[in-house]
Amino acid sequence: MSEWDLRKLRILRTLRERGTVTATAAALHMTPSAVSQQLTTLAAQLGVELLEAHGRRVRLTDAARLVLAHTEPVFEQLERADAALAAYAHGDAGEVRVGAFPTSVPALVVPAVRALRDTHPQVTVRVRETEAAEAYRLLAAGDVDLALSLAAEAPGAADPRFTHVPLLTDPLDVALPPDHPLASAPGLRLTDLAAEPWIYGGSGPWSDITRRACEAAGFSPHQGHSASGWTAILAMVEAGMGVALVPRMAADRRAGVALRELGADGPVRHVVAAVRSGGAAAPATARVLQALRRAADPAFEG
Incomplete structure (x- = not known):
């Protein structure tokens, strides 16, 4: 049986998201040489080539994409485990980092934050304004916990990395x-x-x-x-x-x-919220999603 190393798999996953070894190293606070070394070790552990030369850069092999396709459910389950531990340790308390496109901040995020102050004051929301497409890249990289974006900018519905929640038609x-x-x-x-x-x-x-x-x-x-x-x-x-x-x-x-x-x-344009698969189970994230849905539709019951 192959030796599966989650830390190294996260590095491979981040390389897929960021595109280059240098960008991967910056995102993970590592050196490029350390990223390359970890991926070389992972390839040896799994017995397959994970990277191939592409001009002056490298790209993932078919074997690497196969590995990531099979490990996505593992990452989803780990998100659920983190959510369960957070619920056990903190209940509804916690910080939720939200990446939101500009017009959604005053229209949805601010009303949601105001409502949470009254209903769940232990939930802290940290907002990062970004473009709609960039919100997904931040979410995939783990830089935010929840992304507000447009359906037109969303990855395909079959993408296993994300769970989408429709908010409103604008x-x-x-x-x-x-x-x-x-x-x-x-x-x-x-x-x-x-x-x-x-x-x-x-x-x-x-x-x-x-x-x-x-x-x-x-x-x-x-x-x-x-x-x-x-x-x-x-x-x-x-x-x-x-x-x-x-x-x-x-x-x-x-x-x-x-x-x-x-x-x-x-x-029209369709506004959606997205979390990493499994992340919606985290109590604080669930509270923020609920508040956003109420900000989008005051008649929402949930």
């Missing part, structure tokens, strides 16, 4: 200058704005969301200006420089911008 409204001819037009549709200059980021999830929404409506948006922060985007809309899609949970109802709903068929 409609996208269109922001127009208040004196725009269509600012008060009935039955506004995205196609009515096909010829307008659009304001959105040059890259990243919001750029993708805007492009996909407009293309689904039948046109490619002309990017008049590039910005990623809502303050800048809405200020440019207010100045008459273009139009923009704005998530309703992030909308700043400023007087100088007309925000119009696009109806039942308008574009």
Whole structure:
């Protein structure tokens, strides 16, 4: 029987997540030579090659991916064991590190934290604002315990590393200058704005969301200006420089911008929470998930 070393398997798992030996070493507070040595020893213990040269870097072999596929349930069970020990030792007390994309912080995380102060004051939430896609990388690396992200950025549903909890469907409204001819037009549709200059980021999830929404409506948006922060985007809309899609949970109802709903068929984004498989059993994490679900839907009972 092969000799399975969990510490070395964690190093291999982190290499899969981080991509390079140097990044793996930084994440685990090790030296690159120590990472390489540990993986060489693991390969000898298992009797298979785990790494192969790929240019100036290394990549995982098929054998390494097979090893990790079979050890993921072990890591999940260890998460459950940690959760059970936490429940035994601390009950509901504990710290939960949350990685959350920017607009979810004021809309979901802050209300959840306020509610927890009243119901479970021994649960501490430490927030790390990050982009939606980066939240999953932080979760996989163990840098956060819970990630708030968008379903469009989530790994495949079959990925065994994570458990997902849907939170809400967030409609996208269109922001127009208040004196725009269509600012008060009935039955506004995205196609009515096909010829307008659009304001959105040059890259990243919001750029993708805007492009996909407009293309689904039948046109490619002309990017008049590039910005990623809502303050800048809405200020440019207010100045008459273009139009923009704005998530309703992030909308700043400023007087100088007309925000119009696009109806039942308008574009939406899906907000989800994610934990490492098995991690939802930790009492403090379960309390934070519960508070987030209530912040997303006050009618939630759980």
